[in-house]
Amino acid sequence: MTRYCSQTEVVTLIDDLTEPRLQVFVQERIVSPVQTGDGPAFREADVARLQLLCDLCEGYELQSDAMHLVMSLIDQLNTARGDMRALMHAVAQQPDEVRQQIHEIVHRMRS
Numbered sequence: 001m002t003r004y005c006s007q008t009e010v011v012t013l014i015d016d017l018t019e020p021r022l023q024v025f026v027q028e029r030i031v032s033p034v035q036t037g038d039g040p041a042f043r044e045a046d047v048a049r050l051q052l053l054c055d056l057c058e059g060y061e062l063q064s065d066a067m068h069l070v071m072s073l074i075d076q077l078n079t080a081r082g083d084m085r086a087l088m089h090a091v092a093q094q095p096d097e098v099r100q101q102i103h104e105i106v107h108r109m110r111s
Contacts, residue, residue, distance in 0.1 A: 004034065004041035013047060016054040025053055028064060030071055 011017050025031045026040075031049050033040035042050070049071075056062050056070060091102055 002043055004036060004043060005047055006038065006041055007033075010042050010047060010050060014051050014054055016058050017050055021054070021057070022050070024064075025050065028068070030067060 005013065007019070007022060011019055011022060026033060030053060031042070031046050033042050033046065035041075052074070053067065053071070056067065062070060091099060094102070
């Protein structure tokens, strides 16, 4: 079951997150809460994303356009990692001969 946090809970959980900063992140669509019967709520992944956003704001003083770029790159990296996991799982299910051929092709491409 997915756990959701309200805006108040999220602000309490993350040290450097304030209500105004959270509103900016939501308005700029850097993070998107889900709508529940109790109002906007944030998934665990959103909470982690908000923590990272606050760390970047505090540690690097990134402006909005830079923040969008950094988060876009992180999203792309996470997508690529998921794709790679799926690909590795698919390769692992192949017969030994096919896995060996793939290994040899990858080795040649990287040399």
